[in-house]
Amino acid sequence: MRVAAKTGNEAMAEAMRQINPDVVAAYPITPATEVVMIFAQFVADGLVDTEYVPVESEHSAMSACVGAAAAGARVMTGTSSQGLALMYEILPIASALRLPIVMCEVNRALSAPINIHCDHSDTMAARDFGWIQIFSENAQEAYDSVIQAVKIAEKVRLPVMVTTDGFIISHCMEKIEMLEDEEVKAFIGEYRPATNLLDIENPVTIGALDLQDYYFEHKRQTAEAMRKAPEVIMEVAREFAAKTGREYGFFEKYKIDDAEQVVVALGSSAGTTKVVVDELRAKGVKAGLLRLRVFRPFVAEEIVKALSPAKTIAVLDRSEPLSTQGGPLFTEIRSALYEQEQKPKVFDYIYGLGGRDLTLEQIRRVFVDLQNPEKLSTVNYLGVRE
Amino acid sequence: MVSLKELAIKRVDPLSGGHRACSGCGFPQIVRMVCMASPDPVVVACATGCLEVTTTIFPYSAWKIPFIHNAFENAAATISGVVAAYEALLKKGKISKKINFVAFGGDGGTYDIGLQSLSGAVERGHNFLYVCYNNEAYMNTGIQRSGATPKGANTTTEPAGKVKQGKERWRKDLTEIMVAHGIPYVAQATVGHYMDLLRKAEKAFTIEGPKFINVLQPCRLGWGSDPARTIEIGKLAADTCFWPLYEVENGVYRVTYKPKEIKPVGEFFKTQARFRHLFKPGNEKLLEEIQEETNRRWQQLLAREKV
Numbered sequence: 001m002r003v004a005a006k007t008g009n010e011a012m013a014e015a016m017r018q019i020n021p022d023v024v025a026a027y028p029i030t031p032a033t034e035v036v037m038i039f040a041q042f043v044a045d046g047l048v049d050t051e052y053v054p055v056e057s058e059h060s061a062m063s064a065c066v067g068a069a070a071a072g073a074r075v076m077t078g079t080s081s082q083g084l085a086l087m088y089e090i091l092p093i094a095s096a097l098r099l100p101i102v103m104c105e106v107n108r109a110l111s112a113p114i115n116i117h118c119d120h121s122d123t124m125a126a127r128d129f130g131w132i133q134i135f136s137e138n139a140q141e142a143y144d145s146v147i148q149a150v151k152i153a154e155k156v157r158l159p160v161m162v163t164t165d166g167f168i169i170s171h172c173m174e175k176i177e178m179l180e181d182e183e184v185k186a187f188i189g190e191y192r193p194a195t196n197l198l199d200i201e202n203p204v205t206i207g208a209l210d211l212q213d214y215y216f217e218h219k220r221q222t223a224e225a226m227r228k229a230p231e232v233i234m235e236v237a238r239e240f241a242a243k244t245g246r247e248y249g250f251f252e253k254y255k256i257d258d259a260e261q262v263v264v265a266l267g268s269s270a271g272t273t274k275v276v277v278d279e280l281r282a283k284g285v286k287a288g289l290l291r292l293r294v295f296r297p298f299v300a301e302e303i304v305k306a307l308s309p310a311k312t313i314a315v316l317d318r319s320e321p322l323s324t325q326g327g328p329l330f331t332e333i334r335s336a337l338y339e340q341e342q343k344p345k346v347f348d349y350i351y352g353l354g355g356r357d358l359t360l361e362q363i364r365r366v367f368v369d370l371q372n373p374e375k376l377s378t379v380n381y382l383g384v385r386e
Numbered sequence: 387m388v389s390l391k392e393l394a395i396k397r398v399d400p401l402s403g404g405h406r407a408c409s410g411c412g413f414p415q416i417v418r419m420v421c422m423a424s425p426d427p428v429v430v431a432c433a434t435g436c437l438e439v440t441t442t443i444f445p446y447s448a449w450k451i452p453f454i455h456n457a458f459e460n461a462a463a464t465i466s467g468v469v470a471a472y473e474a475l476l477k478k479g480k481i482s483k484k485i486n487f488v489a490f491g492g493d494g495g496t497y498d499i500g501l502q503s504l505s506g507a508v509e510r511g512h513n514f515l516y517v518c519y520n521n522e523a524y525m526n527t528g529i530q531r532s533g534a535t536p537k538g539a540n541t542t543t544e545p546a547g548k549v550k551q552g553k554e555r556w557r558k559d560l561t562e563i564m565v566a567h568g569i570p571y572v573a574q575a576t577v578g579h580y581m582d583l584l585r586k587a588e589k590a591f592t593i594e595g596p597k598f599i600n601v602l603q604p605c606r607l608g609w610g611s612d613p614a615r616t617i618e619i620g621k622l623a624a625d626t627c628f629w630p631l632y633e634v635e636n637g638v639y640r641v642t643y644k645p646k647e648i649k650p651v652g653e654f655f656k657t658q659a660r661f662r663h664l665f666k667p668g669n670e671k672l673l674e675e676i677q678e679e680t681n682r683r684w685q686q687l688l689a690r691e692k693v
Contacts, residue, residue, distance in 0.1 A: 022470075022471060022474035022475065022478070023467065023470045023471050023474055025466075025467055025470070049474065049477060049478060050474065051470040051471070051473050051474040051477075053466060053467065053470045053510065054510070055463065055466075055506055055510075056502060056503075056505070056506030056509070057502060057503075057506070059459070059460065059463070059502075059503070060460060060463035060466075060502070060503050060506055060507075061463075063456055063457070063460035063463035063464050063467065063503065064463045064464065064466050064467030064470065065467060066456050066464060066467060067431060067454060067456065067463070067464035067465060067466065067467025067468040067470075067471070068467035068468065068470050068471040068474075069467075069471075070454050070467075070468065071429075071467070071468045071471035071472060071475075072471060072475065073470070073471035073474055073475065075467075075471075089457060090456070090457060090460070093456060093457060197429055197452045197454055197468060197471075198429065198452070198468075198471070198472055198475065198481055198485065199452070200427040200429075200451075200452065200483060200485065203449065203450060203451050203452045203453070204452055204453075205442050205447035205449050205452075205453045205454075206452075206453065206454040206455070207438075207442075207454050207455035207456055208442035208443070208444040208447060208455070209438065209439050209442050209443050209444060209455075210444045211443065211444070214444045214445065
């Protein structure tokens with residue numbers, strides 16, 4: 001174990017170096033470019049054994065990842081925003097073919113208007129493509145989750161994207177604790193795929209045409225894999241904690257065991273919220289935070305349990321799906337709470353689009369709202385000029 | 387050089403019978419000639435299209451060799467990933483066998499939607515062979531025009547009608563675009579001259595780096611041709627210089643078939659319903675224009691060979 005100062009991008013690239021994947025196919029895009037650049041330097045300096053494929057687009061990056069993973073390689077990539085959007089066609093192919101690809105995804109707003117800063121619209125638009133999605137609060141978590149993702153992906157046989165918030169985490173330098181190279185190697189172990197394209201003696205046809213008589217069953221199997229994912233995520237987290245002392249779960253409960261007003265958030269905004277929760281607790285207000293780490297699969301039962309003391313809940317959504325019904329985190333949380341007899345009131349706050357700062361004052365306002373919810377709209381915008 | 391007899395005895399037939407390609411379809415021959423030209427095992431990537439659709443209807447597969455289909459426009463990117471995995475596993479000692487890698491795509495998946503993926507893959511220099519089975523339109527989805535569709539041909543998205551005579555533009559010269567990439571081997575072939583195709587594929591497998599072969603093949607549905615005459619029509623394409631057979635090895639051109647007597651393109655066109663309207667009164671000039679362009683391109687090719 002050693003301590004280092006790393007940005008989110010550096011932390012993810014370091015994790016990639018230690019994982020030493022067989023193949024990395026990637027294309028640069030702000031703010032994930034550094035992940036690719038730093039890794040390319042590792043390749044150039046002989047610090048990894050990886051076959052690095054510097055493709056001509058993100059579409060080809062994901063396509064090459066699919067080919068390489070089908071051929072039995074341990075495969076990684078990194079991207080953001082428009083780059084992830086260019087991969088959208090291939091993302092569900094990767095999951096349906098049950099290929100354990102690991103992606104470092106840096107959350108960034110989608111065009112138009114073009115904007116290079118953080119929101120979650122890119123990752124959220126990919127939420128139904130069969131990828132496990134893990135959000136990070138800081139560089140340490142990004143580093144830890146990328147290492148865990150390799151193991152999760154290979155056990156569940158589904159691809160995993162680990163996300164950081166663009167610039168806020170990707171470019172912010174923090175103190176992180178790193179494992180030794182050998183420790184990472186031992187933790188992830190050797191990859192032994194069940195089948196592979198290079199097994200000439202046992203030829204397989206991958207990506208066959210499925211019609212009305214089989215497509216549904218194959219989708220059902222992928223759904224079942226996602227249902228099994230939570231168990232594996234926790235198993236890997238426990239193993240990781242035993243090695244590092246750093247504990248991870250589906251979410252972080254911050255002072256919510258008796259909280260009456262709870263904010264639910266993803267990623268870096270949790271830090272801001274924690275400051276306000278501490279302020280309010282000092283004043284005797286029963287405030288709390290549920291920071292979701294794993295968005296896909298969505299572990300509704302556990303989330304509902306964690307939220308059970310809450311009387312009012314504010315969900316922070318850093319994306320606007322334009323459905324008129326609020327953001328994706330809000331709709332999931334509200335739907336999960338439907339079976340509860342004692343339903344808390346749930347409100348959505350869409351915030352931070354295109355990198356707009358989330359301030360302490362805004363979070364204070366949210367908690368004030370939660371204490372006086374009578375006239376509150378279901379879906380609200382936080383920090384926008386109306 | 388392998389003989390046809392040796393091919394039949396010693397090499398692995400990549401496809402089983404019972405695949406669902408149409409009678410008279412060209413690509414089963416193309417796939418067989420290309421894959422069996424390899425002395426080493428072959429792994430195939432394939433673009434979405436007729437070849438994939440007719441050979442892999444789950445739970446059946448006609449492929450006796452490893453095969454991957456990813457999407458429409460990314461056969462080249464997919465095979466580049468497969469090759470990268472192979473190189474990585476070779477380096478780590480997890481695999482030791484020599485394997486050749488082939489990507490197949492139709493003209494839609496190659497000339498049009500897959501061009502970027504192909505261009506990127508060959509520029510990166512992966513060691514693979516890309517084979518375009520080119521029937522000059524999107525036949526799998528019902529004969530829509532592509533960048534490979536020749537001028538004057540009738541397709542469902544650029545049909546001949548009362549005021550239009552089919553495709554109005556010249557087809558894209560993809561073979562020359564691939565030559566311009568400066569890759570070590572580029573060739574044009576037709577299913578009609580199967581030995582020529584076999585030799586080209588054989589040569590391609592001896593060359594390190596990216597290789598590209600553009601193979602013209604009739605499509606009975608899209609061309610409106612007699613399925614029993616696929617080979618003959620393929621030969622006519624070469625005899626009329628509508629589809630010259632040549633190869634470019636490290637920039638050096640060699641025309642591999644020079645017809646003793648060049649036939650008019652009309653002879654080739656007459657075998658296909660897609661050109662039927664060109665023979666209607668009033669279209670003489672268009673036919674003449676196509677003939678002139680065919681002559682010009684043939685002369686240009688001969689000049690390139692001389693250099």
